[in-house]
Amino acid sequence: MTGATLTDKRIIITGAASGLGRAMAIMAAADGAHMALMDINAKGLDETIGMLGDATAFPIVADISDWNAVETGVKEAVDRLGRLDAVCNVAGWDEPGRFWEQSLEFWEKIVAINLWGTLYMCRATVPSLVEQGAGTTVSVASDAGRVGSKGETVYAAAKGGVMALTKSLAREMAPYNVTVNCVCPGPMMTPLLQAEMESTPKLIEKLIRAIPLRRVAEPSDAAALIRFLASDAASYMTGQVISVSGGLTMVG
């Protein structure tokens, strides 16, 4: 199978209890993928699984910023899936605020989830992919990391790290026929953005004026790219960082 479909693929998706991770799980389920859905939010995972019809999907409740939880969760996922074709690192977190007013503990949490969480997931899953001599990893960063974002300085730094790790890991994994790519959403209508809008109510109008395609993304807009990169159709792509931003960012 070489098309942009995930039929019969064995996939781990983090962040699947909400927003983009949930949208990705729904798309993969429609293709007939088999999925381990990882998230810190058990109730949200159950809700997602309830939306997947007859698809094979099971929840793994784990905090991706905790190495022991990631190692145990990934082992369970790979054992139950039987093999691992794609890893979709979607989980992330942010709360905007002034750089100089945020506590160091808050910074540590941002970096722990967005950067360490992605590193841990790669560290725990790469041995299976290398052993198989096949597979792919798609990590979600953010356009904040590509072009900067006011009020999101530490988040942008962590997401910039996800982009950089994508490129170097892609070089390390290429000899094993394993690809590594990165998706950078712009503003996307998910609970993460909705929470930010509560603190800045005029944000959405300003965003729509600035976006060439004149709308904020739906989670399915970015999920469509993750699905493509996780499929065999993208088997000749690696080390790429791609935006889904309605044209808000156009970086050469």
Ligand SMILES: NC(=O)c1ccc[n+]([C@@H]2O[C@H](COP(=O)([O-])OP(=O)(O)OC[C@H]3O[C@@H](n4cnc5c(N)ncnc54)[C@H](O)[C@@H]3O)[C@@H](O)[C@H]2O)c1
């Ligand atoms: N929404 C946007 O505008 C936007 C823009 C750019 C990038 N992103 C990125 O897209 C990804 C998905 O975000 P979203 O908008 O769907 O947000 P969301 O809040 O709807 O979903 C994020 C999911 O990650 C999970 N999560 C958070 N911390 C975790 C942890 N420590 N361990 C395990 N799971 C954890 C949450 O429980 C939630 O289910 C994130 O990486 C985010 O940084 C979002």
